[in-house]
């Protein structure tokens with residue numbers, strides 16, 4: 001065996017050993033794994049995903065599952081719930097939070113969108129606002 005081959009062999013061995021050294025992978029956290037899987041599946045951030053769960057529960061009956069104003073209760077309402085995916089008002093964060101917390105009457109509209117400030121936490125309101133903004137910005 002020539003010196004060159006010997007050196008090449010040694011080099012290959014040390015490189016392989018370096019690769020085998022266990023990388024410092026953080027221990028997996030089932031909660032974080034679940035959150036990341038959900039983010040990947042829905043394309044929503046964690047906060048928006050929480051907002052969607054709340055929206056499906058509290059708002060979809062009027063606003064519809066995707067916020068398009070086609071909830072099962074929509075045809076009973078005059079004015080009907082607007083299509084949130086096309087609303088120009090949701091870019092105004094203060095307006096949006098006010099409607100959610102105090103109801104649509106607080107911004108000079110009908111009282112049909114209820115006030116949630118007494119029943120939902122500040123964190124839940126924040127999640128809802130983020131999801132509504134996401135609806136408004138991802139419309140085709």
Ligand code: HEC
Nearest residue numbers: 058059062077079080081082087089099104109110112113
């Ligand atoms: C009982 C039916 C109903 C429920 C439940 C409801 N809304 Fe509404 N919402 C409406 C109606 C109707 C309007 C339009 C009011 C108007 O223009 O006078 C509206 C308006 C809004 C607007 C204003 C949109 C714009 O373009 O300015 C936002 C934001 C909104 N709702 C968010 C929510 C959120 C978030 C929830 C759940 C936490 C919710 N609403 C629950 C019926 C509802």
